[in-house]
Amino acid sequence: MKAMGIDFNKTYAPMVYLNSVRTFTAFACINKLQFHQIDIKSAFLNAELNETGYLAVPQGLQLDKMKFCLRLNKAIYGLRQAPLAWYEQLKKWLKLAKFSVCTLNPCIFYREVSTRVWLYVHVDNIGIFRKDASVFKAKIGTEFDIKDMQ
Numbered sequence: 001m002k003a004m005g006i007d008f009n010k011t012y013a014p015m016v017y018l019n020s021v022r023t024f025t026a027f028a029c030i031n032k033l034q035f036h037q038i039d040i041k042s043a044f045l046n047a048e049l050n051e052t053g054y055l056a057v058p059q060g061l062q063l064d065k066m067k068f069c070l071r072l073n074k075a076i077y078g079l080r081q082a083p084l085a086w087y088e089q090l091k092k093w094l095k096l097a098k099f100s101v102c103t104l105n106p107c108i109f110y111r112e113v114s115t116r117v118w119l120y121v122h123v124d125n126i127g128i129f130r131k132d133a134s135v136f137k138a139k140i141g142t143e144f145d146i147k148d149m150q
Helices: 018-030 082-096 134-143
Strands: 033-042 047-053 071-072 108-111 117-122 124-132 145-147
Touching: 018 117, 018 124, 033 134, 047 082, 082 117, 124 134, 124 145, 134 145
Parallel strands: none
Antiparallel strands: 033 124, 033 145, 047 071, 108 117, 117 124
């Protein structure tokens, strides 16, 4: 059993506020923006871990369990640090793509260069508000494996 603060430190990942989603939806209707939603496939497997983690040898793998354990190179589902590691990975990529983080809600990202784009992030789902969302979807699709929820 792992102990908080000894084996790992940070597990909190920010969540989008429901009021923010409602506000964005109303804003999109007023400004005639498209709303698209994408899902990042295997999102946690894209996230780098900041701490060293190990995994017991799974059943069926032919290794001596008394001699070997497996080192985690990426976050996996079920790991307490995985949601935060994924959020940090996505935030890093969005900042490279010239997005800013909303000061009131860390799951809201926006970019006002050339054409305006607003995003809300809920774990591995991203809501996109833009006149034409296909440009953003193509760009993020080059970095992550996505599923278009349209």
